[in-house]
Amino acid sequence: MKLYEYMAKGVLAEAGVPIPRGRLCRTPEDAAAACRDLGPVAVKAQVLVGGRGKAGGIKVADTPGEAEAAARQILGMDLKGYTVETVYCEQKLSISQELYLSLTFDPGAKRPMLIASASGGMAIEEVPEKAIVKRGIPVAWGLQPYMAYQVARRLGLGGTLAREFSDLACRLYRVFVRLDAELVEINPLAVVDGHIMAADARLNVDDDAMARHGDLPKTDESTPLEAKVRALGLAFVQLDGDIAVMANGAGITMATLDVMQHYGGKPMNFLDAGGGSAAGPTAEALAILFSTRPKAVLVNIFGGITRCDEVAKAIVQVRQQQPAATDVPLVVRLVGTNEAEGHAILKAAGVDAFRSMQQAAERVVALAGESLPVQSGQ
Numbered sequence: 001m002k003l004y005e006y007m008a009k010g011v012l013a014e015a016g017v018p019i020p021r022g023r024l025c026r027t028p029e030d031a032a033a034a035c036r037d038l039g040p041v042a043v044k045a046q047v048l049v050g051g052r053g054k055a056g057g058i059k060v061a062d063t064p065g066e067a068e069a070a071a072r073q074i075l076g077m078d079l080k081g082y083t084v085e086t087v088y089c090e091q092k093l094s095i096s097q098e099l100y101l102s103l104t105f106d107p108g109a110k111r112p113m114l115i116a117s118a119s120g121g122m123a124i125e126e127v128p129e130k131a132i133v134k135r136g137i138p139v140a141w142g143l144q145p146y147m148a149y150q151v152a153r154r155l156g157l158g159g160t161l162a163r164e165f166s167d168l169a170c171r172l173y174r175v176f177v178r179l180d181a182e183l184v185e186i187n188p189l190a191v192v193d194g195h196i197m198a199a200d201a202r203l204n205v206d207d208d209a210m211a212r213h214g215d216l217p218k219t220d221e222s223t224p225l226e227a228k229v230r231a232l233g234l235a236f237v238q239l240d241g242d243i244a245v246m247a248n249g250a251g252i253t254m255a256t257l258d259v260m261q262h263y264g265g266k267p268m269n270f271l272d273a274g275g276g277s278a279a280g281p282t283a284e285a286l287a288i289l290f291s292t293r294p295k296a297v298l299v300n301i302f303g304g305i306t307r308c309d310e311v312a313k314a315i316v317q318v319r320q321q322q323p324a325a326t327d328v329p330l331v332v333r334l335v336g337t338n339e340a341e342g343h344a345i346l347k348a349a350g351v352d353a354f355r356s357m358q359q360a361a362e363r364v365v366a367l368a369g370e371s372l373p374v375q376s377g378q
Contacts, residue, residue: 001205002048002221006088008203011179011216012186015171018197022090031071032064034089041089043070047082048221050202053122055079060092081223081238093199098188099155100124100132101169102202103143103176112137112176114148114169118155120188143173164196165189179216180209225269229288232281234273241266243368244294246286248273248306256300259357265365268294273306283314287322295368296329300357303336310338312345312353319349329367333360 003011009019023034024046035041045057052058057079061067067089077084100120106113114135119127133154137143148169152162168189176184183204190199205213222230229236235250243265247253250272257267271289273282289297301311315332319325332353334342339355346353354360 001207001210001216001219003203003205003217003219004046004048004086004088005044005201006046007217007219008184008201009198011175011203012172012198012201015175017168017171017186018195019201020091020093020197020199022088025071025087025089026075026085028068028071028075031061031087031089032068035061035064035067038089038091040092041067042092043067043074044088044090045074045077045079045084046086046088047079047084048219049080049082051122052079057084061089062092080240081225083224093190093192093197095188095190095192095199097191098199099165099191099196100127100187101165101172101189102183102185102187103137103169103172103181104183106136109136111139112143112173114143114151114173116151116155116169118157124187137173142177143170145170160194161191161196168196168198175203179203179213180206182206225288225292229271229285232284234271234281234285236272236285237270239267239269241268242295243364243370244268244271244289244292244297245300246271246273246282246289246297247300248302248311252300252302256298256357256361259361260298260365263362263365264370265361265368266370268292273301273311280314282311283317286314286318287325290318290322290325290328294328295370296331296364298331298333298360298364300333300360301336301342303334303339303342306336307338308334308336308342309345312342315351316345316349319351329364331360331364331367333357 006024013019021038025031025034040062043059043061045052059070061070071087074084074087098121100117102115104113116133117127117131119131133151135151145166148166152165157165172184185202186198188199190197223238226236226238245256245267247256253270253272260267334353335355343353
């Protein structure tokens, strides 16, 4: 479970981590009032995705009028599939340096890991590996101050900043362990007037541990589209591409996304129709995918429990009942139980089906106009 920034900062503040003053706002008028009380503010969209700054979800306001205008622009906007319902107005900081600090779990080493960099901020994904410090943490005795201090020194920090970094990292580790977290992240960890402060915060808690943390606020990170498809009992995750995908089984769905990306495609979603989904729910899910107006749709079915003829019936049903479906290029790969019957149903409806996943993926990418250029010598 992911917490909103303001929630994560509340948890960190209780642990003694310094954070800027801020206020949650639901209306532009609330934002104006917050600016009058706090002074110049950063108006931040509260959504459960990263990259808000680059997407226009964070604006700086020096006056109440500017804060109101910024909130009016941000509230209600669609930010990576999420509708912004609240903003967090936070004291504007005069930042002299942006650091990065996080704690997560390294499944390979089977122990927590501290990750830090002297180059934090919005471009953290572009920081070269050599500029990132990683420190494995022994489970037996946890993160000790001297370990965190060593990391601080590797970041080029000294004196007060190194001591504050060490103390903050240890506090962060205690939060990480106490809440069974998957990720605790501060980006940027800002240097303000010679001291460090959490200018942003992320906190993701292991869903399987939520029974132990009834005091934590509950959030639902589903987009409206995800909630709509999951209500049908199907596994669905919205992505940022434009080719809709449906397959049966988590493994084959992931493989479909990988093969499509190999040919230059951009998947719009992960949709696992399950091992034995009937025509009804499958048709409903397909209808929802077509309604999003993707560039193309790829259906990849390997029929074991799932019957290919049932899937074919669902496809034909959607194309007959939803006019928009006939305007979107459709590619189907059908292999397995009742395969011949499925292909016959699709052929009668004017839909051709492939038996090769690679051919189907390459075809749908070409129909969407996203094929990679052919390299010379290949």
